Amino acid sequence: MFVTRFAPSPTGGLHKGHAFSAMLAHDAARAAGGRFLLRIEDTDFTRCRTEHEVAILEDLAWLGLTRDGPVRRQSQHRADYDAALAQLREMGVLYRCFRTRKELMALAGVAPQAGDPIDARAFAGGPPDPADEAERLAAGQPFAWRLSLSAAAAHLGGFDHLDWIEEGEDPGRHTARPEALGDMVLGRKDIGAGYVIASVIDDAAQGVSHVIRGVDLVETTSVQRVLQALLGLPTPVYRHHRLLLAPDGKRLSKRDRAETLAALRDRGVTPADLRQELFG
Structure with missing residues (x-):
């Protein structure tokens, strides 16, 4: 079965880049008759906050992206x-x-x-x-x-x-x-x-067959492939997608205070508007 996941870290609000990645993963799962999982990557307890996780759930609901099964939290x-x-x-x-x-x-x-x-x-x-x-x-x-x-x-x-x-x-x-x-x-x-x-560890435990994420993590995939071999874990298929860029040419990021999905909602942008902007 086709199984993929969206795995944000609750360290701030989601932005358009997160929405793009989540939509790609969700749509791929639905097109394949598979499962779309949500995982909260909160291993760094010094930076992760409960209020950010709550906001992530609100953002995904606003986007109309439905998950299959319970949320997996790395802290657990x-x-x-x-x-x-x-x-x-x-x-x-x-x-x-x-x-x-x-x-x-x-x-x-x-x-x-x-x-x-x-x-x-x-x-x-x-x-x-x-x-x-x-x-x-x-x-x-x-x-x-x-x-x-x-x-x-x-x-x-x-x-x-x-x-x-x-x-x-x-x-x-x-x-x-x-x-x-x-x-x-x-x-x-x-x-x-x-x-x-x-x-x-999570991808193996959740039976993830396809990892859909930004192209900035291609190099990390090599290291993860080594870990899979060392630990005797399966290797998913990977789909690394393009990154969304800010007007200055830099990729959208929390660190650079990219406009959040919550801010988009506040100024009247609809999920349909956003999808049209991201996918044409």
């Missing part, structure tokens, strides 16, 4: 993600990284800006020296769990045999190239597992 499945991280640690493909955001940006040769995310490409190191690691652990320093691509490649016999079917902007069979993102963070001492591994 932390034990599943912790178990996956533990399995990867036992395989020897994770290591602790104690570098701060400032240190990582310095390695990348750029000046950190307030609110900017850490680019995984900034990290090209590896596991810390055992003595240094023991000292930092004893001092209670925070750390991130990173996926060691070199260890993962050794465990899997390389990555060239890992692929997925892409039906989106660049259709065909794609081969995993996780090196583009370096040793990605999969979890942190303070907040536990993050999006990259949690979504892999």
Whole structure:
């Protein structure tokens, strides 16, 4: 059965880009006689808010998008993600990284800006020296769990045999190239597992057959394909769609305060108006 999902994070209001992605997934599921699931990706409890989840449900109802089954909230499945991280640690493909955001940006040769995310490409190191690691652990320093691509490649016999079917902007069979993102963070001492591994576990648990999301996550798919192989999980078909851009050419984002769907409603835009604008 065709099963897809819309998986927003409750860290702010949804905008047109979210609506576009949700509509694509919903319409694809209905056209295939399949299921459209809603998942709330709230692993980062430091940024997620209940009021934003409520707003997401209101936005989807306004758009006329009906979901199948109950909402899955990642905050209710932390034990599943912790178990996956533990399995990867036992395989020897994770290591602790104690570098701060400032240190990582310095390695990348750029000046950190307030609110900017850490680019995984900034990290090209590896596991810390055992003595240094023991000292930092004893001092209670925070750390991130990173996926060691070199260890993962050794465990899997390389990555060239890992692929997925892409039906989106660049259709065909794609081969995993996780090196583009370096040793990605999969979890942190303070907040536990993050999006990259949690979504892999969730897709498998929910029987998702097709992942429909923005083209900005194509590179992340390579890392997730590696995780699927390491954990023995199925690989969905992927459809990465184009991104909606703001007048300045940047992609719409919460960080740049893109106009929310709630604001559109307030100024009289209807769901039909929005659909016409997005799909013509």
